[in-house]
Amino acid sequence: MQAEDRRVQIISRSTDLFLEQGFAGTSMSMIAKRCGITKASLYHHFNGKDELFVACVTSGYQRALDALTEIIAQADRPAGQKLAEAMTVLYDITISSSVGRMSPLIAEVSRTFPNVARSFHSEYIAPQQDLVWNLIEAGQASGEFKDLDRGLLFHMLFGPIVTLSLSREMFSTFDDLDEHFPVGHLRDGHLNVILGMLRKDR
Template identity: 30%
Template sequence: MPDDEPKWRRRKEARPGEIIDAALEVFAEKGFAAAKLDDIARRAGISKGALYLYFETKEDIFGAVARAAVASHLEAIESTAEASDGPFAELAPMLLSRAAGMMSGGRVPAMARMVISESRNFPDLARIWHDDVVAGVIRTVAGIIARAQARGEVAPGDPRLHAFSLMGPMVMATLFREVFGEVGTDPPDLQALAGQHARTALNGLLTSPAEADAADGRRTK
């Protein structure tokens, strides 16, 4: 079947996912500005008219790609936090390892690179990336930290700022890989960074046993 021929036999409910996959490929190859809806429709194997049944604008498609890029990872972080009965000292390395997996390949680095390069000309890209990706991750991690603070495990302070402190090096390393990875540099191993940073960050975030006991005593009074 020719590439530009619509694949009419596919199930209708599968098409949004196929459009998202096609859009990611086109965005990664051409950037947001140069990507055309015709290109995305052709790559997805549908007509441009069929594309409009699911998405009205290129920005709408970008938002769907952004949400899809982190949805499974964010759900895994949330479910891990909810299911874990262990202390924050055990949960934090798991969170950072999950972040390393999310940022090591696939959609997230490609999308982040595009946002950085094109958000000046397309401010909506930064807004969508923030609202649909960054804010959700920070909110989830801040909530985990706040619950650990309530148990007396994490030092006082703004949970959101603690979340930035915890996740910041992973973001920085990802940007380093995306910006300098093709110019002969030695990009950091994100999983190795996650393990080392977990040990370093926990030295500053965790309360001492005495502080934890005092916090527990205040909660039970």
Template identity: 30%
Template sequence: MAPVPEPRWRRRKEARPADIVAAALELFTEKGFAAARLDEIARRAGVSKGTLYLYFDSKEALFRAVVRDVVVPNVEALRESVLGSATPFPERLRELLPRFAAIVTALPIGAVAKMVIGESRNFPELAKVWHDDVILKSIGLLVELLEAAQARGEVRAGNPRIQAFSIMGPMLLGILWRETFTPIGGAEVDLVAAARQHAETVIDGLSLKESAR
């Protein structure tokens, strides 16, 4: 008879927090925040509930860890890549939006965003974490990009924050469409293709040549 493998939490003590966060992400996206239970998260992570509490004292703490470990690193990588580039605004936007769409397509970030929107009334802490760690950083990235482009005379003048909201609005619609309507038979949305097309629309709309007509 083959030996029974030890539980993961005994075999890889150093990986316990990562395993728990991964299990929490799976259950949050499958069931939502309210329905996800800590004992079920522990079971899926291969640890006891008591072990889970050694690292996370609540579901809210687990959600903060999901955002910190899964979402924020991708936002920071985009920020470093785009703001660290010396290329003109059109090229940077053509890089930013499709990369953002590819990340959202590959990871369950859209499902988490939908969960936050749906459960923020009963769990405002979720909305605050998402706002502070994801939305502000994402919009802030675009604001910095637009401010620099305006200063270089690459795009027309305007309120960079409003422009940033205008840029991200259609992307959010695409994300929510994929998470809400595609699963019940709605048309598939190629978010990367939509991002490429949207980038060209934005570039044309902010072009100084357009404002001179």
């Protein structure tokens, strides 16, 4: 297999394993086996486990951010409607995409590799918040939204989503997972609360 294709495959398979078993719980042997090669071949493509993990975290950033950018860039539509679509995307990428589900993992390794947490923040969290804030400011400029503390808005907007993702990871063995944590229902109610915070009273 070509080197680049192999790299992509390794990142994909090892991301799955890290999500399943955690960082320390995933060994290079397991990764090699999952890719159908030996450990020595694996080390030909990545110098070590740390480097591979960083590649896994980093590779998911752009795709997730692109989906958000697309919504912000759309032709003029009510900010409330854009926000509704943005929140749908945020729920999707936080709960279903690898980069969103990696938050607890990054917390796990952040003490050992503080750089991972820093890059996660500066290359993913901060740009994501900036994109959402652009949307909010557009709504304020058009008079649809009122002024609101940025930190508080993100606390109320991202907080429930990230916790929902964490809960679903944590209790993934529950057979009534969707009953305990019904994503669509919670997202709709959440959106209404956020709109209530943003919309000018009467």
